[in-house]
Amino acid sequence: MTAGDHGPLTRLAAGVGRRTVAAVEIFGVYGALLGGSLYWLVAGPRQRQPVRLGSVILQMMEIGVRAIPIIATMAATIGVMLAIQGIHTLKLFGAESRVVIGIALSVTREFAPLITGIIIAGRSGSALAARLGTMTINQEIDALDAMGVNPVRFLVAPALFAMIIMVPALTIFSDLVALFAAGVFVGVDLGISMAAYIDQTIEILNTDHVMHGLSKSAIFAVLIALIGVANGASVSGGAEGVGRVTTRAVVQSISAIVVTDMAFAFLVTR
């Protein structure tokens, strides 16, 4: 059969097949990056090629500490937004005072991890993709390879571990900021004192709620790092290519975060 004999159905099937193979391939890349990073963390010291603590701390500064102002601003905004919407909605039933439950649960379970993940994806996922992309184009990755330094150990593992530590840490931070900001608004709007608000919040929240958010944020961290690295490393075509993979990394990681968020919530609440 020649190429001309293929009908539209065959072409469609071939297209689906190709995309499926590509998708499986991408998961293979993610798996290899994650496995490689863990391997170097465990086996690196024995081979006298450890994952450098200094590099991890440097990345933690870049990914985490420098993101504090923007995370604080966004978390506070989300907290106030939830308070406004909550009070407005509950007013319909005359149950405004119940707003604290809504705020406490939605901040810790949903909004704090989500907003943190999205900001880190935009800020550090893109930076990671751009850095890896530029390094690939400048042959810096080849240079590492050629000098016997494994790029996964040297570049990927520090970023991944810094991400896994800092995204949950920032999520706790945004939990606190969002809850506090919402408390201030609730206090002004409904006249509930901050002490009473805090008491109620602590009563409502248990470890499960907080851990639900934190576990998700750790998964987001892995997704952001792997998607950033895989896109950066797949760059082709110079500076324009770097721009392209950076954009792609951000879009893919935010999409992955939102989809994972839904899937995680579905599975855990069954």
Next chain:
Amino acid sequence: MGAAVEYPAPAKVVEVSDLVAHFGSRLILKGVSLDVREGEIMVIMGGSGSGKSTLLRHILGLERRTSGTIRLLGEDTSTLNARQMSDLRKKIGVAFQGGALFSSMSVGDNIMLPLHEHTDLDPTTMEIMARLKLEVVDLAGFENLMPAELSGGMTKRAAFARAIIMDPRILFCDEPSAGLDPVVASALDDLILRLRGALGMTIVVVTHEVESACKIADRMTLLDNGEVLFTGTVDEVRAHPSERIQNLLNRRAETDTIDPDEYLRRLTGEDVDGGRV
């Protein structure tokens, strides 16, 4: 190609035989064989698209070959595991075309990186060694600059300093004079000769610059269209009767005389393939 050599043969440190390589479905190297002997400067020369850079990437183990064998310092690279390969790579140095310095690190940190990663030396010793190598490449005092602050020639010299920091047995240089003005390019050629003289290392240079190749080479391998045309000393290459080889050699001389079209082509990056007459 066996015709060439009457050298008293010291050990072969690079042995490539029947290397076949594809890029996607395109055949790039069509059974390339090549030996480099200890202590010599071997220049792999060819135009763009000749496969010389691909050949270098294969020798360095950065690409997966289709078939053929590559032995580096006597070891068949296809049989080595990642750890053995990493150990082998500590004995070679590579100066990449654009320098490939890490832009986030100072020149000094760039040069010390292999020491940091592969040795337990104390920081002071590493700094002294880095300064020593910077002296060798005439960049003394530049260790605190960032790569972005260096000129093209300085970047290449810094890349040389990093490549030789571990005192490698073989130094590979990818297009050392590409993108440089003739004076700086010639200074780099002198540096390569000096490195071999002072440190006694084997040097493999990949270039398309005929003049530079003739100046530094002990032996040359001419590559065209993924095939080795000839391997021999500079005199043997110059005296070779083959028209293809003479075209390859003389192209440069022709373009050096005033030929506005060729000059424009070179500026627009269409460069060398047009030279095959």
